[in-house]
Amino acid sequence: MLPVPADRAPDSVNTLIKRAQALAGLSLGELALQANVQVPEHFRREKGFTGQLLERFLGAEAGAKAQQDFPDLGIELKSIPIDPSGQPLETTYVCYAPLLGVAGIDWASSNVCNKLRHVLWVPIEGDRSIPPAERRLGTPFLWSPNADQYAILKADWEELMERVALGHVDSITARLGQALHMRPKAADGSALTDAIGQEGQRIRTRPRGFYLRTTFTAQILADQFG
């Protein structure tokens, strides 16, 4: 019996974990068949296909805005593409970066901290030589940052957000941040949003998002799977 899409949100962490475990070892093609959808030939378009398919099987409220995937459980869902040795192939998107009205916000109340407090990681084969339909899901696991990881994330966030608050958003590059960095996050290069300029004036700049570096997520996977 293959799993079927969930018709409601999980009522407990246990339920969520069990649903996720039931998917381990299955391919996207098998899941797509159960969900009556087609797996794209490649992810050049439909980059979010895997995550959205997972949401359906786990019962996450799709399209929910700026919140955890399972708000009642306080858990965020993240798929993570890995190579044959278990190394992450991509950085992990965390959330949109606020560029305006950032004066009062602090790390503990930030969206990044909120989302990373509890994450259900679902590894998936991500090698581009494997057709998407054949890519199999790995063993899911629940993670929370340990003291060291928490301190690094906090420091990175504070460094980046200080630049935003001081009107130096355009000095931010993806090279900043040990574990967490900031990069463009938009439909294309023409997208612009408001931010604070060097003189405190309003400027237009590319929207940004927070992402976890692969070195950081590799450590999470190593801690879990040794």
Add this chain to the structure above:
DNA sequence: CTCTGATCATTC
């Protein structure tokens, strides 16, 4: 446009 789900593809 904002924000979710992310991967692509050029640059380094």
Add this chain to the structure above:
DNA sequence: GAATGATCAGAG
């Protein structure tokens, strides 16, 4: 080869 900056689809 890895990493940075660019890009794709859909909901609201």
